[in-house]
Amino acid sequence: MGNRHLVTRERAGTGVTVTLTGTGREAITGIHPGLDAAVRRHFTDRLSAREIETLDAVLRRL
Structure with a gap:
């Protein structure tokens, strides 16, 4: 890639x-034309801004 x-x-x-x-x-x-929308619908739309920041911090450590 x-x-x-x-x-x-x-x-x-x-x-x-x-x-x-x-x-x-x-x-x-x-x-995958619907990928962005699906990720938003199933993941990021369900999280608050603070939860997204926490998830980002955790994923960066991995």
Whole structure:
């Protein structure tokens, strides 16, 4: 995915942070047009802003 410029990788402490690029987001949306809406509907819409921040912090530690 990195070779296709769909993600970027950055060293982060002892790990690596992988971030979806704009091109990567377009590729995923093209493959699964309803993916963004489904993720929002089933996950992020059900969480408060504080819960999303907590989830973000936990996932970053993994």
